[in-house]
Amino acid sequence: MWNEIKSEKDLKSFMDTVCGFHDSCIKEIKYISGAYVDETLSMLPINTQRTLSVIIQRQFENPSVVEMQFVGLKYLRLFPIDEDYTCEILDTTMILKKDCIYWCDCGGLSATDIENYTGTAICASKVRWRAADEYIGSDEIYVAI
Template structure:
C-alpha cells in the first residue's frame, strides 16, 4: 500500500478519520530502530541517527482494520503497556502538531503542555510520521 505522510493538521484529520480516531483499536507490535550499530570489526557507531518507531495498530472495524505507522526521528517514546489483568483497548487517541513535532497518544485527554502527568499513557513525539493500511 501507499505511504501517507503527516505534515499538517489536515493530514492528521485524514488519518484520524480513516482509522476512526483509533476507537476500539490496540497496539499489536512496536519496533524501534536507533541507527546505532557495531560493525564487523566490533567498532561502535553510537549515533542514534534514525530513531524510528514502527507501530502496527489493529481495530475492530474494516477498511482498514490494520495500519502501520512509522514515527520518524522520535524524541520521546513513552510505552505504558497494561498487564494481563486489564484490557489494552484504545478508546480514542490524541494526535497534534506542536513546536514542529507530531504527538500521538493513546488517549484523547493527553495534554502536550503537561507531559509529566502522562507516564501511564503510551505516547510518542516524532519529527515526522508516515502511515499506510496493511490489511
C-alpha cells in the same frame, strides 16, 4: 503506499479514517536507532535513524490494520497494562506542532497533558502511515531473520 502527516488537514483526515483508533490495540512496535557495532567490533554510537514503527489493529474495516512510522523519534513512553486488564484503545490524541507530532492512547489531551501523561505516548519529528490489512491476525510481523 505511505501517507505523510504534514498539516492539520492531513491529521484530521487520518484521524477520521481510523475513527480516532476507537476499538484498537497496539500489536507490535519496532525501533531502529541507527547505531551499531560492526564485524570488527567498531561502534557507530550515533542514533542516526530513530525510527519507531507501530502496528495497530482495529475492529473495523478499511483499514483494519494501520502501520505508523514515527521518524526522528524524540521519545516513547510505553506503559502496557498488565495481563489482568484489557489494553484496547478507546480514543487517541494526535497533535501536530511546528517541530514535532504527538500521539497517545488517550483522547482529548493537550500537548502539555501528553508530556505529563502516564500512559503510552510518542513524540517524533515526522509521522507517516499506511493501511496494512495484510497484517491482521496474531502472526508476528517484525520478526528477526
